[in-house]
Amino acid sequence: MTSDGGKGTGVADFGMVTRCGSKRHWSERGAFAPKARIDRSPHVSLKSIAREIGFYMAAPVIPPPLCDGERMSRDEFLRRWELLPGLKHAQLLDGIVYMASPVSAKHGTFHNDFVTWLGTYKARTPGCDGLTDATALMESDAPQPDIALRVLPSFGGQSRNEGAYLAGAPELIVEVAASSRARDLGPKSQLYLKAGVREYLSVLVEEERIIWRELYEDTWRDIASDGTGILRSRVFPGLWLDEPAMWRRDLAQVLDVLGQGMASAEYTAFAQSLAVRGHTAQPRDAETN
Numbered sequence: 666m667t668s669d670g671g672k673g674t675g676v677a678d679f680g681m682v683t684r685c686g687s688k689r690h691w692s693e694r695g696a697f698a699p700k701a702r703i704d705r706s707p708h709v710s711l712k713s714i715a716r717e718i719g720f721y722m723a724a725p726v727i728p729p730p731l732c733d734g735e736r737m738s739r740d741e742f743l744r745r746w747e748l749l750p751g752l753k754h755a756q757l758l759d760g761i762v763y764m765a766s767p768v769s770a771k772h773g774t775f776h777n778d779f780v781t782w783l784g785t786y787k788a789r790t791p792g793c794d795g796l797t798d799a800t801a802l803m804e805s806d807a808p809q810p811d812i813a814l815r816v817l818p819s820f821g822g823q824s825r826n827e828g829a830y831l832a833g834a835p836e837l838i839v840e841v842a843a844s845s846r847a848r849d850l851g852p853k854s855q856l857y858l859k860a861g862v863r864e865y866l867s868v869l870v871e872e873e874r875i876i877w878r879e880l881y882e883d884t885w886r887d888i889a890s891d892g893t894g895i896l897r898s899r900v901f902p903g904l905w906l907d908e909p910a911m912w913r914r915d916l917a918q919v920l921d922v923l924g925q926g927m928a929s930a931e932y933t934a935f936a937q938s939l940a941v942r943g944h945t946a947q948p949r950d951a952e953t954n
Contacts, residue, residue: 903932
């Protein structure tokens with residue numbers, strides 16, 4: 666609270682109003698109200714002053730917002746986000762805040778199908794875990810990948826949990842790109858490369874094209890499909906994707922081809938190696954909390 670040097674009227678500086686779009690928010694200078702003038706003349710009772718202060722202190726407190734395009738540190742980004750429990754989708758890339766845009770039905774449809782595909786693999790493979798829309802602490806940023814598949818830390822995976830968040834790079838990330846195409850192929854791709862994501866799938870829904878890349882000598886290298894349109898992961902043996910079937914929305918065929926991959930000798934060897942690592946692992950739910 667500031668004073669005017671003992672004169673008859675003082676100024677109480679309880680906060681500052683900032684704007685993000687059409688909304689008004691209090692800044693961190695104060696938590697109660699904008700500058701309020703309080704009469705401190707000798708003829709005003711302490712009771713009336715207290716009542717006036719109480720009015721301003723009762724003003725609603727609105728946390729500082731996250732604004733699209735704003736620059737900030739990851740610590741500040743997370744601090745603000747944790748004050749906004751109703752906000753579910755936001756990310757920090759290259760120190761810039763990106764807010765979610767409306768999601769089309771087509772985007773939502775393919776997002777669901779890829780979750781089913783990866784979820785089926787995860788359900789049958791020891792030591793693997795899947796995540797959707799989970800904030801990840803990568804480098805100095807905080808992306809929110811659409812879908813991720815990882816090997817749990819106690820099974821030898823390269824990511825970890827840090828408080829409530831995923832930290833480090835999961836082995837595989839899928840981004841379903843429609844309105845977010847430029848971001849997913851630009852700053853997100855560079856961040857995932859730098860962080861050490863081993864495979865990255867960009868699902869370009871408007872073009873009906875999948876770009877599947879693997880980390881190779883500090884750069885991305887494309888993984889091509891075979892003559893029948895099937896893509897095969899090199900990080901997760903047996904994770905096969907029938908791309909033509911995915912685009913024609915034949916999820917049964919997608920899962921049939923995945924089953925063929927999981928019946929392969931390479932998948933069997935991979936699953937057995939994970940099971941051996943898991944003998945000394947902590948309980949699965951302890952790692953995913």
